Amino acid sequence: xxxxxxxxxxxxxxxxxxxxDQPILKGVSLTIRAGEIHAVMGRNGSGKSTLSKVLAGHPxxxxxxxxxxxxxxxxxxxxxxxxxxxxxxLGFQYPVEIPGVSNLEFLRVATNARxxxxxxxxxxxFAFEDLxxxxxxxVQMDPAFLERSVNEGFSGGxxxxxxxxxxxxxxxxxxxxxxxxxxxxxxxxRIVAGGVNHLAGPDNATLLITHYQRLLDVITPDYVHVMAVxxxxxxxxxxxxLELEERGYDWVDAELAALERTPAEVG
Amino acid sequence: xxxxxxxxxxxxxxxxxxxVTDIETEKIAKGLSEDVVRxxxxxxxxxxxxxxxxxxxxxxxxxxxxxxxxxxxxxxIDYQEIIYYAAPKQQEKKASLDxxxxxxxxxFEKLGIPLSEQKRLSNVAxxxxxxxxxxxxTYREKLAEHGVIFCSISEAVKDHADLIEKYLGTVVPxxxxxxxxxxxxxxxxxxxxxxxxxxxxxxxxSTYFRINSGDTGQFERTLIVAxxxxxxxxxxxxxxxxxxxxxxxxxxxxxxxxxxxSIKYSTVQNWYAGDENGKGGIxxxxxxxxxxxxxxxxxxxxxxxxxSAITWKYPSCVLQxxxxxxxxYSVALTNNRQQADTGTKMIHVGPRTRxxxxxxxxxxxxxxxxxxxxxxxxxxxxGARNYSQCDSMLIGDQAAANTYxxxxxxxxxxxxxxxxxxxxISADQLFYLxxxxxxxxxxxxxxxxxxxxxxxxxxxxxxAAEADKLLALKLEGSVG
Ligand SMILES: Nc1ncnc2c1ncn2[C@@H]1O[C@H](COP(=O)(O)OP(=O)(O)OP(=O)(O)O)[C@@H](O)[C@H]1O
Ligand SMILES: [Mg+2]
Numbered sequence: 001x002x003x004x005x006x007x008x009x010x011x012x013x014x015x016x017x018x019x020x021d022q023p024i025l026k027g028v029s030l031t032i033r034a035g036e037i038h039a040v041m042g043r044n045g046s047g048k049s050t051l052s053k054v055l056a057g058h059p060x061x062x063x064x065x066x067x068x069x070x071x072x073x074x075x076x077x078x079x080x081x082x083x084x085x086x087x088x089x090l091g092f093q094y095p096v097e098i099p100g101v102s103n104l105e106f107l108r109v110a111t112n113a114r115x116x117x118x119x120x121x122x123x124x125x126f127a128f129e130d131l132x133x134x135x136x137x138x139v140q141m142d143p144a145f146l147e148r149s150v151n152e153g154f155s156g157g158x159x160x161x162x163x164x165x166x167x168x169x170x171x172x173x174x175x176x177x178x179x180x181x182x183x184x185x186x187x188x189x190r191i192v193a194g195g196v197n198h199l200a201g202p203d204n205a206t207l208l209i210t211h212y213q214r215l216l217d218v219i220t221p222d223y224v225h226v227m228a229v230x231x232x233x234x235x236x237x238x239x240x241x242l243e244l245e246e247r248g249y250d251w252v253d254a255e256l257a258a259l260e261r262t263p264a265e266v267g
Numbered sequence: 268x269x270x271x272x273x274x275x276x277x278x279x280x281x282x283x284x285x286x287v288t289d290i291e292t293e294k295i296a297k298g299l300s301e302d303v304v305r306x307x308x309x310x311x312x313x314x315x316x317x318x319x320x321x322x323x324x325x326x327x328x329x330x331x332x333x334x335x336x337x338x339x340x341x342x343x344i345d346y347q348e349i350i351y352y353a354a355p356k357q358q359e360k361k362a363s364l365d366x367x368x369x370x371x372x373x374x375f376e377k378l379g380i381p382l383s384e385q386k387r388l389s390n391v392a393x394x395x396x397x398x399x400x401x402x403x404x405t406y407r408e409k410l411a412e413h414g415v416i417f418c419s420i421s422e423a424v425k426d427h428a429d430l431i432e433k434y435l436g437t438v439v440p441x442x443x444x445x446x447x448x449x450x451x452x453x454x455x456x457x458x459x460x461x462x463x464x465x466x467x468x469x470x471x472x473s474t475y476f477r478i479n480s481g482d483t484g485q486f487e488r489t490l491i492v493a494x495x496x497x498x499x500x501x502x503x504x505x506x507x508x509x510x511x512x513x514x515x516x517x518x519x520x521x522x523x524x525x526x527x528x529s530i531k532y533s534t535v536q537n538w539y540a541g542d543e544n545g546k547g548g549i550x551x552x553x554x555x556x557x558x559x560x561x562x563x564x565x566x567x568x569x570x571x572x573x574x575s576a577i578t579w580k581y582p583s584c585v586l587q588x589x590x591x592x593x594x595x596y597s598v599a600l601t602n603n604r605q606q607a608d609t610g611t612k613m614i615h616v617g618p619r620t621r622x623x624x625x626x627x628x629x630x631x632x633x634x635x636x637x638x639x640x641x642x643x644x645x646x647x648x649x650g651a652r653n654y655s656q657c658d659s660m661l662i663g664d665q666a667a668a669n670t671y672x673x674x675x676x677x678x679x680x681x682x683x684x685x686x687x688x689x690x691x692i693s694a695d696q697l698f699y700l701x702x703x704x705x706x707x708x709x710x711x712x713x714x715x716x717x718x719x720x721x722x723x724x725x726x727x728x729x730x731a732a733e734a735d736k737l738l739a740l741k742l743e744g745s746v747g
Contacts, residue, residue: 056702059694084704096699099690100717106700109713113704149717150699166703 001202002222006033008069009174009205010055015066016230017054024050026230027066032174035202039216039241040209042227043249048209049093051227052176056090057083071173084110085117087173091163091180093209098150103162106150107132107169114170135168138195156183164195175199176207181215193218213245228252233259284506284537288374288479291356292398297482298347301325304452307352311421316432324441324451331445337608338637338669339577341513341550349515351453353398353483371395371402378506380475391471391502392417394458396487398479401456406470415499416461417472420488423459430461434492438521438558438585446517446552446579450486454519457487462497462528471500471727478507478538478549484515491521493528495561500531502727506574507539511547513576518553526561526588531569533726534582535734538574540741543632545604548576555582556612559591559620567594568611569725571734573741576605581639583612586620586651593622596722598734600741601634601666610640610671615648624655627719630666631742637669642683644676652682660718661691662742690718711742 010032017025024047032038040048054061055068057080068075075083098106108128115122123131136143139161151159160180167175177196181189196219200206208219216224216238224240225232226249233255234240295306304325308318333344355371367382375382375395382395382403392406394417401419410417416427424431441451458474478485493499507514516538522530532555541548551574557566568582578601584593595611613622622642630636642653659668670687692714700710716723716735723731 056698058698058702079706080698080701081704081706084702090702092699092702096693096695098696098699098714098717100720101700101713102717106703106705106713109705109709110700110703117704170703 001035003033003035006035006202008033009071010075011069013067015051015054015068016064017050017061018064019050019061023064024061024230025054028227028230028232030225030232032205032207034205036222037200037206037208037219039221039224040207040227041211041224041241041244043252046227047230048227049178050230052090052178052207052209055083055176056080056088081113084170085113087114087117087171089167089170089172089175091160091167091175091177093178093182095151095159095163097152097154099152101150103148103150104132104146107146107166110166111169118171132169135165138168138198139164140191141165157185157188160184160192161188164192168195168199172204174205174207176209178209179211180208181210181212189214190218213241216241226252228256284378284508284539286377287481287508288370290368290370290479292353292480293356294350294353294480294483297350299349299351299453303351307453307455310352311424313424314428317424317435320436320441321452324448325453327442328445328448328452331442331448333445337579337639338635339579339606339608341577344515344550346449348482349484350480350482351484351486352455353480354400355397355402367403371397374477374479375475378475378477380504391473394419394472394474396456396458396474396476398477398483398485401458410469413466413469414463415466415468416459418459420454420457420459420490423490427459427461430492431459431490434490434521434523436521438523438556439519439554444554447519447554450488450517450519450554453484454486454488457489457518459489460491460499460501462493462499464494465496467497468499471502473502473504476503476505478505478514478516481508481510481512481514484517486516487518489518489520491530491532492523493525493530495526495528497525498529500533500727502533502535502730504535504537506537507549509539509542509547511542513541513547514549516549516551516553516575520553520555520582522557522566524557524559524561524564524566524591527563528561529565530557531567532557532582533569533730534571535730535737536570536572536574536578537737540574540603540605541576543603545576548605549574550577551575551580552577553580555580556585557583557593558585559588559593561591562588562617563590564588565592567596567725569596569722570598571722571726571737572597572599572607572609573737575607578605578607578609580609581611583614584622585614585616586622586648587616589617590619591617592620595622595624595626596725597626598629598719598722598738599627599636599638600629600738601631601636602741603632603634605632605634607635608637608639610638612641613643613653615642615644615651615653618647619650620648621651622653624653624657625721626655626657627722628657628659628668629662629715629718629738629742630659630668631662633665635667635669637671639671639673641673641675644678644681644683646677648678648681650681651678653684655685657685657687658718659689660715661689712736712738715742
């Protein structure tokens with residue numbers, strides 16, 4: 001839902017980042033207001049996951065330029081855990097397995113960390129069990145998954161559902177979902193998309209990274225951005241996704257080539 | 268920028284116990300000779316049998332060579348550069364704590380071991396050993412009511428010479444190995460525990476070892492005897508100041524369990540480990556052995572090894588009595604340049620004896636962590652069983668983990684199971700937890716305590732949480 005007067009939650013300006021010595025993000029700008037759903041699309045390797053991890057504060061990436069303001073704060077100066085407590089959520093493209101750490105315990109600690117960030121009191125084990133059982137229904141997940149180690153031995157789709165369960169518990173202000181739809185069967189896709197729609201509201205915002213129109217059929221984006229070699233090359237409404245579905249990314253090369261020429265011609 | 272500095276900025280917290288107590292100490296001249304052995308014995312007014320034991324051990328030590336089979340490397344130790352006896356200057360052991368030098372009481376208080384009447388740990392009796400001498404033992408009277416003897420070994424030599432003569436050196440003989448022989452020659456103090464028949468010790472017993480002097484070796488000797496049907500749980504803790512030289516610590520612990528007796532011995536070892544470049548730290552060469560002498564007796568070792576520059580330690584069980592049980596639960600953590608070669612020996616002598624080994628090695632930084640274990644089943648160990656599980660966790664990509672399981676069995680049908688695994692804590696796992704609002708330290712601690720749970724569950728309750736925190740602290744700054 002686009003409301004021009006809605007508060008800005010996330011404002012990315014000319015963000016540049018590298019991993020080791022290799023520049024990956026080369027100037028990303030993006031403004032997200034409360035209530036909005038944004039989709040980011042783009043070829044493999046164009047920098048979508050990098051953008052999401054830089055936002056969440058992954059230590060492997062070094063920001064080399066630009067700014068990110070998150071609800072008025074300088075996001076980049078915050079430790080990753082503080083970003084999370086402030087309501088920034090990243091649904092990982094490849095959630096890692098953490099053997100030996102119980103999923104239930106992990107979810108409880110994470111939930112309480114977020115609650116502390118909102119100034120709410122800690123939930124004890126019993127109160128948390130009630131909450132988690134209720135939220136399990138959003139993703140129609142079997143409570144048996146709570147007893148296992150975090151993501152350990154989960155199937156690809158089960159890991160993605162566990163991500164959405166976390167999102168449902170953590171009540172994010174800005175959720176960045178990195179290819180949460182890939183690896184899901186048709187039913188699971190519907191469940192996960194239903195979960196995202198259920199959690200999206202006028203006060204929060206969602207940034208969906210996806211390759212497929214089928215997700216955008218169920219979650220209608222307000223904006224679609226196309227990323228290429230570390231930049232947002234084009235922004236449009238939901239029709240842009242349909243256009244991509246039809247035409248593929250070949251046009252991107254032409255635009256990129258034009259972009260490369262521009263500075264020289266201008267200069 | 269904060270996000271990339273997350274890990275790098277978490278510089279290891281300085282070792283919390285690295286302070287030195289400024290106290291006048293009585294030391295003998297450095298160096299080792301027969302005269303020094305006699306001098307130590309004379310200072311303690313020891314009976315002849317003990318001086319004999321020392322001298323025999325010393326002569327055998329002279330014939331022995333420092334072992335070099337462990338996966339450890341260190342410059343040669345100059346045994347003539349070490350001081351073998353140092354004691355804080357105060358006359359005689361004090362009858363009451365009020366007379367103990369307040370500086371000493373303060374030291375232990377700072378270490379989290381309050382000794383004074385009002386502040387004592389409830390339900391834990393503590394023997395506090397400072398350099399070469401025991402300075403106080405709490406709750407002695409209460410224990411005496413149950414017939415339990417808990418005192419320093421020096422006092423036991425005076426007050427219970429018969430027991431010392433009967434048991435000392437019977438589990439770890441004076442010539443057992445190089446470091447045990449050295450200890451037998453020059454040991455200074457340590458704890459003595461005696462639990463009479465059918466007595467269940469009413470509280471946890473604990474000895475806290477504190478090395479204070481920089482040039483002094485620490486050679487303590489502990490002896491625990493549980494008579495028929497008796498049981499006891501004992502915990503050993505240790506710390507040392509930070510010096511940039513290495514100090515030698517060569518202890519011997521002997522446990523004797525008679526019929527149906529049970530001894531649970533736990534250690535939380537936090538000697539100074541040296542700095543991140545490997546300068547300084549304790550060389551810890553320890554011989555710990557328990558003998559399940561009686562039928563159905565039970566000895567359980569639990570150790571959390573986090574400190575020392577070098578750890579060479581194999582708490583073992585000789586399972587002599589029929590149906591006796593030996594257990595070894597170990598967490599050994601190494602970081603920076605630390606080296607640990609640790610494990611156990613389970614010697615099955617009697618029929619139907621059982622042993623369990625659970626070893627968790629965590630290596631971070633440039634450290635090296637080896638598990639070395641022997642399971643031996645002798646000709647009479649019919650129906651004996653062993654289960655071993657050795658897991659390694661690597662943190663970062665510079666650390667090394669090795670596992671050396673040895674099995675010698677004269678029982679073709681025996682059941683011996685061995686499982687081993689290796690895993691690695693990755694920056695991505697930690698980031699995953701952090702991205703859910705969990706602080707770095709807590710994330711490490713969650714992963715490590717998951718890994719160590721089977722061992723921590725064996726620790727006395729009061730110390731399990733401590734162990735958790737200790738590991739987290741030791742690992743700060745080691746990932747990334
Ligand atoms: N840690 C890293 N080390 C080296 N290269 C990296 C690293 N992370 C990302 N890259 C490189 O950065 C580029 C962008 O990767 P990124 O994962 O952001 O792409 P993506 O748009 O998410 O692709 P996909 O659609 O396949 O998920 C790729 O070329 C990738 O190889
Ligand atoms: Mg990606």
